[in-house]
Amino acid sequence: MLGLLALGPLAAPGALARPLDQVLSTRRLRAGINPTLPPFGTFNERNQIDGFDADIAREIARRMNVELEIVQVGSPDRIPFLQADRIDIVLGAITRTVERALVIDYTQPLHTQSVVVLTKASGTAAPIAAPADLNNPAVRLVQVRGTVGVPWIQANAPRAQVTLLDNYPDTFRALAQGRADAMVDVLESIVVPLRNFQGTPWKVLDQVLASTWVGIGVQKGNYGLRDVLNVILFELHRTGFVEQAWEKWFGEKMKTPVPVNPMF
Structure with a gap:
């Protein structure tokens, strides 16, 4: 009850x-x-x-x-x-x-939804080829407050620098402008917004951190x-x-x- x-x-x-x-x-x-x-x-x-x-x-x-x-x-x-x-x-x-x-x-x-790492092919403070690479004091992560990536980072990348912002546009802007290196989020939530930053060499890591069923x-x-x-x-x-x-x-x-x- x-x-x-x-x-x-x-x-x-x-x-x-x-x-x-x-x-x-x-x-x-x-x-x-x-x-x-x-x-x-x-x-x-x-x-x-x-x-x-x-x-x-x-x-x-x-x-x-x-x-x-x-x-x-x-x-x-x-x-x-x-x-x-x-x-x-x-x-x-x-x-x-x-x-x-x-x-x-x-x-x-x-359909499913997949939690992944979004980073860039170049211009990051440290190489990011696998999720484990995020657990590095040199890596600058940016996240929207309250999203699924926050607890994952706390559990798996506690050594990284983390900046929490209030919305997705500001988050993508920080990545595109080189003020951050990566984020952890639901792939389906970021596909469309990424199209607004055509000049950025985006890269999504192959590993799926978690999947949900819809x-x-x-x-x-x-x-x-x-x-x-x-x-x-x-x-x-x-x-x-x-x-x-x-x-x-x-x-x-x-x-x-x-x-x-x-x-x-």
């Missing part, structure tokens, strides 16, 4: 989800997508929500033979929208965690819809649709591929 209370507003009861037969009878699937998380979600030139998540949602709707309604959501309101029955499914890099699994149901993984969220207990989504996701992975959409929007292959798994 105390654990559920600690979840705060995420654990609040909501309206009953539309079951699968209602989605099919109304021929409408409502997908929550965050357009401020490129390239997962973004606004296109017609001011419509587009991106990797939109491509996936459109293909799911096509295979279900229903119309897709994209609903704009932000990170804080993704789960409340599900619980209030304002959307049927939610995308937007909603990482699978125990806390979230207590209040929503997940499909099988749609599924599609449905309201707790909406097993009929979840099971159909799992079958569709299996087909999207088996046929290469997910990987093709990933390469289209990220410009490279998924760092940690999702294995094709028929068990659902």
